[in-house]
Amino acid sequence: MIKKSGFKVPFVNRRDFLKQSTLASLGMVAASLPATAWSVDGDILHIRNYVDIKSLDPARMLSGGEGVIGNTIFLNLVQFRPGDSWNWDLDAAEHFEQLDETHYAFRLRPGIQFTNGFGEMTSEDVKYSLERIMDPAMKSPNAGDMGSLSHVEITGRYSGVLVLHSPYAAFIPIGLCAMAGGIQSKKALESVGGQFAIEPPACSGPYRFVSWQSQRKTVLERNPDWSGQPAAFREIHIHALNDIKAAELAYEAGELDCTQTSIESVEVFRRAMPPSSRLDVISSLRYYWVGMNMEHPKLTDIRVRQAVQYGIDVEAVIEAAWFGLATPATGIIAPGLIGHREKADVPLAGDRDKARRLLADAGVELPLKLTLSLPAQSLEMTAGQVIQWSLAKIGIEIDLDPQDNATLITMGMESAGDRWMDVQLHLQNFFMLGDPYYATEWFISKQVGVWNWERFRSEEFDNLHHIAMELNDSAERDKIYQRMQHLMEQTGCYRFLAHSVESLLSRTWLQPAYRADGFPMYREFKLSGPDQA
């Protein structure tokens, strides 16, 4: 059920050895623990979350860490199936059908009860839940996920039709299946003024909310009003641990049953696995690339940008920064999604001779000094150093400019001042959802000065983005998104690096469930059978 991506044992050079021996010493401490059989702590599952939640209101949720909890306590009309594909299943709906490009009919399962005595889920609740996301007065940052949703027509106590202004191909994967699609009790929400922060007035999933302690944990418990398959655990304790190393140690200390691990710890854990544990490495949708500000005086010549493209050895970057675990990126759309390209235009290993020729043709005086801005995190810094080494071989001297996330995130934004003018090269990564629309929308012309720091403008790209957004034909969309990534790469502004991985450590008595991108689906977590423990 869980896809394990293959990994290569990396060639151990001096840099790798120094890094890994430090980490291995931590692993050896853990490995010297007695081989104790683990069991559930009184039916309580302890899990790590990477953020402390700020809101569980679907109209206000901002992070995946909140979405993970929302997915456990709320039902959506439809929901992604756990596994390695992006197929979806009926959730609260017993029937769901696309009638035409702008109409989707649903019928709810009768008997779904909200907690705290707020009664049965009806189509009124679906209407209320989805329309409030789109309500301008709500000012929901998640309204964009619902795309062109206009309103919900009620056709019966349990049935209705979702009506869109215009076709929106990503409506199901990005709208309905995502955190904004969680169905709320209209009565419950109206009783608390129409919105809530942390404590939901009513839940509808197999677990219900119990408590939240700031900077500590959120507690969920089995929902007694749930009429579906009983939840596997009496309680789930979701510990807010934003430091991933602390989470790894907490797992090794026996205080967590499931956690993400850092990429560099994968090798450590493979060599010295904690007792009764398994490690799953799952391809994620997060994509990394080196972008170039085409309006910077040093980068206005396309030949210089192309030289940078051909000068970067992506294979070496992945080997060093991801220990060979990540999938090389051929664009911004990961394998398994519509629009994924099998091959990039620029070879993965680059082509130094071609890079040198391009620089010579451009008449650039060498060495050319450029700045690479990047997050001050271990993975990105390692990648940056390899890029620095790689480009040095073609006469480009890279000055690394590490920044904290909040500084970096606005570097290329015109709203944050004139810093965008100084951006040269930047190492970036964006998260994605299960539809390619979510990847390309940050690179349209309208995003120049917002998220499009390369300042890439293409009328064709913009048109294709809007066409694909409304097209329901998967084969056509596939061709369009491939073309769009080709257009991006042709500008010389993008050197695609990798689609990252999620590394997840869990107990063997636990049968975890993850979405195709490694997003944990707690409500699907079960106890393993005896042959799987």
Add this chain to the structure above:
Amino acid sequence: MLQFITRRLGISLLIVVLAVSLMFGMIHMIPGDPTSVILGPRATPELRAEMNERMGLDKPIAVQLGRFLGKVARGDLGEDPFSRRPVTEIVFEQLPFTLVLVFTAIGAATLLGVPLGCFSAIHRDSWLDRASALMSVAFIAIPSFVVALYALLLFSVRWRWFPAIGAGESGDLADQAHHLVLPALALGLGWIGYIARLVRSSMLEVMEENHVRTARAFGLPERIVIGRYALRIAILPTVTILGLGIGTMMSGALFAEIVFSRPGIGKLLHEAVMTRNYPVVMGSVLVTTVFFVISTLVSDILNAILDPRLRGAGGK
């Protein structure tokens, strides 16, 4: 004495206002647009504008600072733009964890360090004194975050004697105490050595004083001589240092809170700075500054109580 306290209070208030104003300026100088960090990529221009207005970011810095100080005077520290909860509630929710940690660490350091220092002074130049000196210097030299990491690896991961994360279950004092041991050890270990050396050095000086020799000459028991005559004077520098130490430990607590994933104001402040959550940053800074000032004030008052010379001079 009253005049002394009043004067110190006035100075303390000025210190708080200056520190908070300085921090306000600094946090606004750091690059990074809080609206983008808070709202993420899905925010529309209208949402950004609304958030900027709600956080007061559309006003000049001087106006923002004035508004903030005005609100503080009314007891309002503003609202967290993420969760829309009052900052007062958020900060005072976390503060007790840090205070418990700091006071436990400094209390343990004092309880261990003072006797150790006295012992070393009394048995000056003995092998026990030398061993104590070696230990004290070692404790001082090791950075607290290194102690924290190794304590976590050894006592939590390896031996499972103590928990690795959290602050314990609410209402369960024993569990909370269990969770406190390692973080307090990490934070306070260096202070044991520091206090021990300070007390030793002060005691050696005071024990040569005439009044101590006189007390001995009158045949008073040694424990009375040490406890009532020598230590009472020798402890004065330590009391001053403890006042400063409590304040310093508030920032040192950040490492312990991160390594042990404990709730606390240090971790709250760190996260707020990283996400440019200005209201929570300012609220946290204000509270920690006030606390720092209070701890030094209390230390000064204690000194004045212990040393009448300070009272008479008006605390100068």
